[in-house]
Amino acid sequence: MIVFTLICVALGALAAIWLARPLLGEGGPARMVGLGAGAVLAIGALAAYAVNGMPDAPGAPYEPRMAALRDVDPATLSPAEQEEWLRDVVRREPADLDSRRLLARYLASTDRHLEAIAHLEQALRLRTDARLLTDLGQIIMELNEGVMTPEARRAFRAAHDEDPARPEAAYFLGAAAYEDGDRNTAAAYWGGILARLEADDPNRMLIASRAADLLSRPSMGGGDPAALTEGAERPDIEAMIAGMIDGLEQRLDDDPHDVSGWLTLARARMMQDDPASAARALARGRAVFSEDPGARALLGALGDAFELEETDA
Structure with a gap:
């Protein structure tokens, strides 16, 4: 089969050269070299397939493979199978926002941030959701190495407007205010989170400790502390x-x-x-x-x- 394919490709390349003969007189040797190089590349590609290809390998039809995955507990699947499982759910049920969100988070964890952002934006076209917006803001920050970009800030602001009771967006908005030097606003966001969380919530203790540490650091108003005491x-x-x-x-x-x-x-x-x-x-x-x-x-x-x-x- 491979030999027959190579023969067909070679004949096709020769036929192309023959058909292009009227053009060769106009272009001279340079055009001849170009046509010859194209033929060589085509034949070389097929030769590489002849050496490395496996045309006789058994196929793996998509639907039977996915049907088998659907019958298995997703927690027992490998990471690659879990991704395939999530993609199948999103393909069959585009309005399943939870699955699309999980897929986006998995893609971000494997450094495919742009695809993750695309999935979240598609989900947000179906319904505005605070969790989706918060994830979008976080993934945009991850893509930009932790920098609070205007796009991330807008996502967190929209998430907070959609559901002020959720702590994640408020935490990041507080961090943005702190970076801007607005400590009162940062304290208001962080304090609001702490007021809503239960006293024994471990997240409450972590946020309180981190926020108190940041807010207690001396503010030099953007100046250089060393310059105040130089000499x-x-x-x-x-x-x-x-x-x-x-x-x-x-x-x-x-x-x-x-x-x-x-x-x-x-x-x-x-x-x-x-x-x-x-x-x-x-x-x-x-x-x-x-x-x-x-x-x-x-x-x-x-x-x-x-x-x-x-x-x-």
């Missing part, structure tokens, strides 16, 4: 830092509704090796935000990280 002696540096911390405390006396400010003050007092003042700062913050469970959770998380006992303001 100063150590006693002068310590005095400058102490003055900045006292200034922060004075600002909180004037405007106490700043949970990030109380967190930063507590961390700063701990850096001064003054845990009593750190505990007082957290206590004052809890008193200010007595009606805000999310803010109190952030303050409590930092106290737990520093192993400080809760005290009254």
Whole structure:
């Protein structure tokens, strides 16, 4: 069979050259070389197939193979079979958004982010869904190596608008606000998550710990901290830092509704090796935000990280 195919291809190439003879006189040797090269390439491709191809191998019809996979518990399938199983479901039931979402997440986990994004966008044309939008935002960030692109931000915003109770989109929107330097908005998003989650939810503890750590870090307003103390002696540096911390405390006396400010003050007092003042700062913050469970959770998380006992303001 292979020999017969090679003979047919060779005859076809010779026939093409014969039919192109009228053109050869116009193009000269260069056109002859081009036609000859095309014939050689065609014959070479068939020769490679003759060596490596397996035309006699038994086929694997699609439908019987998929019918067998459908009768098996998906959890027992290999990753490649699971992908094939999901693709089959999506092909047969295009409106099955859960299967399309699972397929998109699997594709993203195997570095096929663009195809994953395409599946999520197709699903969103059928129905707007907060989980799909959140997954879309996350996969766009993964594609861009963790950068919060405008497209990812829009996806998270749409997810949060669709279902404000879901924590995932709010977490990423808080992270975006923090990157923008808007700590109050970040604290509002993260505190809102903590207020809705149960006290014993492990995700609540993780989010509270991470958010409290970020919000307690000193903000230099985009400046270079080293530039503030460049050329100063150590006693002068310590005095400058102490003055900045006292200034922060004075600002909180004037405007106490700043949970990030109380967190930063507590961390700063701990850096001064003054845990009593750190505990007082957290206590004052809890008193200010007595009606805000999310803010109190952030303050409590930092106290737990520093192993400080809760005290009254």
